[in-house]
Amino acid sequence: FATVRDDVSLDEVRAAWQGAEGSPPAYASVETVALLRPVLGDFAGVLTPQGQLLSAIESDPGALAILPFDQLDPRFKALTVDGVNVLSNRFDIRAYPLAVALDVSGRGASVVQPLLRDVILPYTNRDASRLTQLIMTGVTAMSRVTALRMDQKGYDYPSRVISDVFAAADITHISNEVPFLDDCVADPTENNLILCSHPNYWAALEALGTDIVGLSGNHVNDFGREGARRSLTWYRENGIPYYGSGFNVNEACAPLLWEHHGNTFAFIAALAFWPENAWATTDLPGACYYYDNRELLLALVRQLSEAVD
Known part of the structure; x- marks a missing residue:
């Protein structure tokens, strides 16, 4: 503005x-x-x-x-x-x-x-029954010193000040860059670039009323393809809708459809950055790589722009 x-x-x-x-x-x-x-x-x-x-x-x-x-x-x-x-x-x-x-x-x-x-x-x-309030955040990564503080001060620590605002939204969308792994240990080392979050840290996102998680960050496969599979399985088992990553490239590039108060939404995300091992393939998990799937993604945007609000 x-x-x-x-x-x-x-x-x-x-x-x-x-x-x-x-x-x-x-x-x-x-x-x-x-x-x-x-x-x-x-x-x-x-x-x-x-x-x-x-x-x-x-x-x-x-x-x-x-x-x-x-x-x-x-x-x-x-x-x-x-x-x-x-x-x-x-x-x-x-x-x-x-x-x-x-x-x-x-x-x-x-x-x-x-x-x-x-x-x-x-x-x-102003028909309140037809209104939808959507909040979309930038990327988050509950790792390093943030993770250490959460271990010390409580798993909802990062959300305590802002949770009321986020939870009030009809749709709260979080972009999460790192995998959830049950053997993740906080590593606050300054130059640590291999990032993960323990599932306990979900409490911070739950306090925000998180409805949707975008997974198009370039750290989604920091713990390898198997770590990505475990994290995606965790999302599925806990009923948490996600998009931007998947067990294969087709799932990673697929849109997530949403409806609220009669308003329809389609969420699509892609990664336009390295490392290459973060990109999903035909049979390996990861994020949807933009440049390999550009024409598909643009066609999806054109198609969905006619199908949803």
């Missing part, structure tokens, strides 16, 4: 909306202004057609765009407002200051409500 800012207060939004001195410029469409005038007051920002908001604020650093939820684009950064995150699966609409509702009350309300019900469909532009 073009900004590192995460939160804005309602007072700041209102000041920008009303064109207060020293406030960043606010951009909004005519339709949004009509909806939010009762909440934010008269608009003194820049009226912008809905489809031009992104390009407008990209050329105006620090500017705020106010737009309907259903018009969000992944290229926008959705700021929390007074700490309330409209993208969260724990979102409470009653706490969100920019929510606008139509209420019918008073004499005759019971007659008017049924007449309006079909006119205002859909009832909301």
